[in-house]
Amino acid sequence: MSWISALAELQQSGTPCVLVTIIEERGSTPRNAGSKMVVSAERIYQTIGGGHLEYKAMQIAREMLESRTQDSRLERFSLGASLGQCCGGATVLLFEPMGQPQAHIAVFGAGHVGRALIPILASLPCKVRWIDSRESEFPAQIADNVEKVVSEDVVDEVEAMPSGSYYIVMTHNHQLDLELTAAILKREDFAYYGLIGSQTKRVKFEHRLRDRGFSADVMQRMRCPLGLAEVKGKLPVEIAVSIAGEVIATYNSTFGEHKNSKSGKGESIAKLMPTSRRSQG
Structure with missing residues (x-):
């Protein structure tokens, strides 16, 4: 070549x-x-x-x-x-x-927070796949480095992402959130996984995931509630800024590491971050 x-x-x-x-x-x-x-x-x-x-x-x-x-x-x-x-x-x-190093990010959910988050991610050195089953939820104009994916089988899109990807789940359906969570945690090769929701939602999900055989170490890598606690506010754009900040912090911490490692680096990164209070969803 x-x-x-x-x-x-x-x-x-x-x-x-x-x-x-x-x-x-x-x-x-x-x-x-x-x-x-x-x-x-x-x-x-x-x-x-x-x-x-x-x-x-x-x-x-x-x-x-x-x-x-x-x-x-x-x-x-x-x-x-x-x-x-x-x-x-x-x-x-x-x-x-x-070229700039680029993170591969999958955002599941085109609701209010998703629509606020995508423009922020699009301004970063990353490639974004924005996934939802509802065509009507997407805006008419989307940045060039954002791929819109309309699919009835959104869980299948988890496997379409490369090793070391970032996953953000904020769909309109808690059962769908659970299925996406299971698919993402099963891969173990993600750099970041954030799930929108309350601490109560996390406890319920962990209980169900344990019944499916997931270990505590794997579940610890899930960020839920997600986002930086220092960024206050409940407006969609405020939540979006908080989530983007956490993604950037993770990206800067893991640059240059072998993203396909299953050594649990995501857990150590999570320990460096304060617990978020983002409980919407």
């Missing part, structure tokens, strides 16, 4: 990467100026010559991805014994971060 095709593919999937370009060459070097390599957290595309130079470039690029920097960077390398290469020349590499 060419470097430009790789960039397009990564942009389409919302995967951040670093474009590495040789911008200066002196003496003998493995590749000429203008040669490029694309580095993501999982793969590299094309080459700037291989060897230890390429390894160091890949290492720097992934450190930039880990730190989420958006600043370009220049590095000069002497291709001698210290770098483990015998070319004897020198090269200057330009590192350019491309």
Whole structure:
């Protein structure tokens, strides 16, 4: 795959990467100026010559991805014994971060809070799937990075999300909320799960989930009530801001971790957050 095709593919999937370009060459070097390599957290595309130079470039690029920097960077390398290469020349590499890390978020429910929350999430570096069985509940205009999903079988949409996704459940039906909760907790690979409702609703759900065989450790990862307690108010937009704040806090805490881990990182994140008083729904 060419470097430009790789960039397009990564942009389409919302995967951040670093474009590495040789911008200066002196003496003998493995590749000429203008040669490029694309580095993501999982793969590299094309080459700037291989060897230890390429390894160091890949290492720097992934450190930039880990730190989420958006600043370009220049590095000069002497291709001698210290770098483990015998070319004897020198090269200057330009590192350019491309794209923003994107969270994948599924929002179930197009009620008042959902309609207030979606515009906030759409302004963040994320991809949103907004799911409801009621076509009439969706507004006429929806942001480009929000996918509207009208489905009679909304529970099936849980499996359509990639590993490490964020789930927010606020439907009009408590039984549907319970079925969605069971499907999400069963996956165990979510980065965040928030359920709108009161502490009483949580207790009832936990009782029913225990009857289905869910452990206390898994249920602890569910945020219900959801949202940041510091953000007060009961207006839909106030609740939406509180939920978005909690999602952002979780996103910043887990960036760079392996989202498909089942080690219970979501539980430790939840412990860092104060208990919410969001009890609507």
